Amino acid sequence: MDINKIKSKRTKVMEYSALSELLRVTAKPEIVSLAGGLPAPESFPLEVIGELNDLVLKKYQGTALQYGPTNGVKELRIAVSDWLKKRHMKADPDLIGITSGSQGGLDTLGKIFIDEGDAIAVESPTYIGAVDAFAPYGPRYEAIDTDDDGIIPESLDKILRTNKIKFVYLIPTFQNPTGRTIIWERRKKIAEIIKKHRTLLIEDDPYNSLRYRGVALDPIQTLAPENTVYLCTFSKVLAPGLRVGFYVAPKKVADLMVAAKQSVDLHTSSYSQYLATEYLKTGHLKKHLPKILKMYKSRQEAMFSALKKYFPKSFSWTKPEGGMFVWVTGPEKFDSLALYWKAVENHVAYVPGTYFFTKQGIGKNTMRLNFTNADEKVIDKAVKKIADVIKKNL
Amino acid sequence: MDINKIKSKRTKVMEYSALSELLRVTAKPEIVSLAGGLPAPESFPLEVIGELNDLVLKKYQGTALQYGPTNGVKELRIAVSDWLKKRHMKADPDLIGITSGSQGGLDTLGKIFIDEGDAIAVESPTYIGAVDAFAPYGPRYEAIDTDDDGIIPESLDKILRTNKIKFVYLIPTFQNPTGRTIIWERRKKIAEIIKKHRTLLIEDDPYNSLRYRGVALDPIQTLAPENTVYLCTFSKVLAPGLRVGFYVAPKKVADLMVAAKQSVDLHTSSYSQYLATEYLKTGHLKKHLPKILKMYKSRQEAMFSALKKYFPKSFSWTKPEGGMFVWVTGPEKFDSLALYWKAVENHVAYVPGTYFFTKQGIGKNTMRLNFTNADEKVIDKAVKKIADVIKKNL
Numbered sequence: 018m019d020i021n022k023i024k025s026k027r028t029k030v031m032e033y034s035a036l037s038e039l040l041r042v043t044a045k046p047e048i049v050s051l052a053g054g055l056p057a058p059e060s061f062p063l064e065v066i067g068e069l070n071d072l073v074l075k076k077y078q079g080t081a082l083q084y085g086p087t088n089g090v091k092e093l094r095i096a097v098s099d100w101l102k103k104r105h106m107k108a109d110p111d112l113i114g115i116t117s118g119s120q121g122g123l124d125t126l127g128k129i130f131i132d133e134g135d136a137i138a139v140e141s142p143t144y145i146g147a148v149d150a151f152a153p154y155g156p157r158y159e160a161i162d163t164d165d166d167g168i169i170p171e172s173l174d175k176i177l178r179t180n181k182i183k184f185v186y187l188i189p190t191f192q193n194p195t196g197r198t199i200i201w202e203r204r205k206k207i208a209e210i211i212k213k214h215r216t217l218l219i220e221d222d223p224y225n226s227l228r229y230r231g232v233a234l235d236p237i238q239t240l241a242p243e244n245t246v247y248l249c250t251f252s253k254v255l256a257p258g259l260r261v262g263f264y265v266a267p268k269k270v271a272d273l274m275v276a277a278k279q280s281v282d283l284h285t286s287s288y289s290q291y292l293a294t295e296y297l298k299t300g301h302l303k304k305h306l307p308k309i310l311k312m313y314k315s316r317q318e319a320m321f322s323a324l325k326k327y328f329p330k331s332f333s334w335t336k337p338e339g340g341m342f343v344w345v346t347g348p349e350k351f352d353s354l355a356l357y358w359k360a361v362e363n364h365v366a367y368v369p370g371t372y373f374f375t376k377q378g379i380g381k382n383t384m385r386l387n388f389t390n391a392d393e394k395v396i397d398k399a400v401k402k403i404a405d406v407i408k409k410n411l
Numbered sequence: 412m413d414i415n416k417i418k419s420k421r422t423k424v425m426e427y428s429a430l431s432e433l434l435r436v437t438a439k440p441e442i443v444s445l446a447g448g449l450p451a452p453e454s455f456p457l458e459v460i461g462e463l464n465d466l467v468l469k470k471y472q473g474t475a476l477q478y479g480p481t482n483g484v485k486e487l488r489i490a491v492s493d494w495l496k497k498r499h500m501k502a503d504p505d506l507i508g509i510t511s512g513s514q515g516g517l518d519t520l521g522k523i524f525i526d527e528g529d530a531i532a533v534e535s536p537t538y539i540g541a542v543d544a545f546a547p548y549g550p551r552y553e554a555i556d557t558d559d560d561g562i563i564p565e566s567l568d569k570i571l572r573t574n575k576i577k578f579v580y581l582i583p584t585f586q587n588p589t590g591r592t593i594i595w596e597r598r599k600k601i602a603e604i605i606k607k608h609r610t611l612l613i614e615d616d617p618y619n620s621l622r623y624r625g626v627a628l629d630p631i632q633t634l635a636p637e638n639t640v641y642l643c644t645f646s647k648v649l650a651p652g653l654r655v656g657f658y659v660a661p662k663k664v665a666d667l668m669v670a671a672k673q674s675v676d677l678h679t680s681s682y683s684q685y686l687a688t689e690y691l692k693t694g695h696l697k698k699h700l701p702k703i704l705k706m707y708k709s710r711q712e713a714m715f716s717a718l719k720k721y722f723p724k725s726f727s728w729t730k731p732e733g734g735m736f737v738w739v740t741g742p743e744k745f746d747s748l749a750l751y752w753k754a755v756e757n758h759v760a761y762v763p764g765t766y767f768f769t770k771q772g773i774g775k776n777t778m779r780l781n782f783t784n785a786d787e788k789v790i791d792k793a794v795k796k797i798a799d800v801i802k803k804n805l
Contacts, residue, residue, distance in 0.1 A: 018637065019609065023524055023578065028670070031667070032666075056477075058474065063468060063473065066476065067468055071461070071464075074457060078457060079455050079457065082455045082457070082650035082652040083452050084646075117654075120676050120677045121675070121676045128547060150675075215412050244412050256476035257478045258479060260511075270414065276422070277422070280543040280544045281511075282511040282518070282676065284654070287652030288650075
């Protein structure tokens with residue numbers, strides 16, 4: 018059997034990931050990795066899940082283990098709808114769909130919208146997982162200019178004026194990879210632009226709950242609900258291993274998403290869905306979230322201190338009020354990719370920033386650091402090691 | 412926002428399912444449905460899952476709730492490898508991948524193999540869920556002739572000789588919808604044909620464990636491991652709501668499947684995977700499976716009796732030694748689709764057989780009946796109702 022004769026054309030974008038190769042070494046126990054995007058396992062509410070297990074089996078019995086509706090169990094869609102009221106979102110349970118993590122939502126959106134060669138507008142840099150989800154469907158990207166306050170509305174407007182764009186993909190709050198948040202004034206402008214061009218916004222909002230300082234901003238969805246698909250997840254506030262995400266979408270989009278998801282996995286784990294339902298309904302999220310925030314806030318502060326203490330003065334970094342990442346920018350001549358293997362030799366890893374750009378060859382002087390999956394001491398040590406490698410090679 | 416301007420071409424095959432419309436009424440409480448393909452919720456080992464919950468949290472702790480590898484957790488791949496030895500399969504854990512139900516495997520296979528217009532060879536009739544999974548990727552179908560002993564090897568050989576086929580999709584044991592099993596002599600011939608043409612077989616085997624009588628036949632995979640992707644699931648022996656399936660594939664295919672799955676859902680629920688692991692490792696499957704078999708055997712016998720008692724002499728049906736379905740064939744003039752709404756008026760439902768054929772207009776005189784999701788009395792009553800409607804309208 019010759020696999021090259023039978024594989025589809027789209028496999029060429031899926032087969033080899035240079036970044037996966039790069040990050041494979043981070044699995045070695047001697048490597049301290051700031052490269053991942055993992056929550057801290059010690060942040061998972063293990064005891065709570067023990068309680069919820071008993072509750073779910075007792076309350077839902079066989080239903081918790083049976084096939085369920087493709088758009089998700091009703092109890093969870095209602096509980097999510099209530100939860101989202103805190104973000105000032107009006108999300109009818111019928112417009113909410115449960116996905117297998119946010120990734121499940123991204124794949125579905127790619128499937129229902131992207132034909133080969135279609136253009137999508139994205140932040141520059143943007144989230145690799147979204148690019149991976151869309152890639153098999155063959156899009157091209159228009160990169161929206163960004164600064165410290167998020168995307169520049171005029172850049173978005175220009176792209177929408179001069180291109181036929183299938184949708185705009187943004188992570189407005191604590192963005193991956195930069196940690197940046199789009200400020201309120203720009204959110205309003207973006208909503209107007211989206212509506213003016215009658216286009217679709219995909220607002221990916223996985224880090225919304227992870228705010229350690231400052232005042233929460235309402236999602237852009239609240240300003241343009243008929244033009245926005247809002248994605249979120251339980252991965253950062255409960256546990257990613259359960260693979261439960263959700264979306265809020267205009268009716269016509271929601272219907273298409275359900276139709277597409279049906280053929281992908283029928284539905285997301287019923288059992289995981291009921292655990293998430295009861296996590297919300299019994300008030301456990303409310304009780305547990307402050308513990309996560311306390312842990313991550315301290316780790317983020319440790320990273321800020323270490324960067325200030327160890328990194329050369331020619332480097333700068335974002336100071337997000339939440340999320341999981343800090344984005345470091347070095348001087349023009351700094352090449353984080355070239356330095357990667359030297360860092361690994363020194364038993365430390367990060368993600369070279371260039372991988373987050375849809376245009377090749379940009380962002381060589383940047384890197385993404387994660388602060389949620391290591392404690393303060395480890396973060397301090399790892400940042401120092403990266404700084405040492407930089408200083409030796411600059 | 413005009414959704415028609417942004418949706419992808421592939422949505423046209425996903426948007427409307429005539430069958431879904433048809434089956435929507437079966438959700439009404441007054442309808443006794445033999446249309447579904449659901450396991451009995453009373454077959455789920457609720458108490459066992461209660462025990463396994465405690466065990467999994469204690470043994471794996473945060474790991475059970477954290478992101479995991481895309482090909483599945485190692486413990487489960489090893490446990491599945493051991494389990495498959497009973498089917499005389501040599502399945503190296505590295506060639507096993509965990510999917511979000513069998514459906515997850517089918518979607519991934521469609522994604523990595525099918526370009527628009529590619530041909531796939533399938534049994535006639537075949538499983539609707541597979542056709543749905545492949546549909547968005549735009550295949551055309553070559554239907555393999557079948558009789559009571561499964562597909563006719565010469566028909567497969569002819570199709571492979573005269574067409575460029577991407578893969579052959581079969582459910583050799585207790586097929587959905589017919590319940591038929593491909594006999595051993597034909598399995599050997601099919602393996603030879605597959606190897607001779609250097610083509611790929613997808614062997615979907617969800618019902619393997621559900622054997623109530625007779626002698627188990629080894630999967631075709633054992634005869635052509637280098638040319639076969641073997642799919643199976645925990646949905647029929649543990650619980651479908653956990654959404655855990657798996658495959659065994661040649662290395663090159665397994666690698667592609669992992670790459671494709673990564674962008675679809677990152678990985679299948681870690682927690683569900685560890686539950687399945689311990690279900691196998693602690694011997695609970697071995698203890699629990701006989702209970703499922705006893706329940707379904709009796710229900711199947713109730714269906715056979717009722718068909719014999721109530722159906723006109725001009726009707727015949729398959730007598731599978733296992734699985735979940737019986738396939739009924741009426742006289743030429745019988746039209747199960749035309750009769751469907753009259754059956755629903757009489758508070759009973761089935762799946763009109765024509766939906767299982769990839770060529771339109773075939774199989775109008777057939778229907779699929781499920782016997783796992785209703786008890787003996789309900790089955791007797793429902794079969795009688797269908798017979799009454801038939802007799803009134805024949």
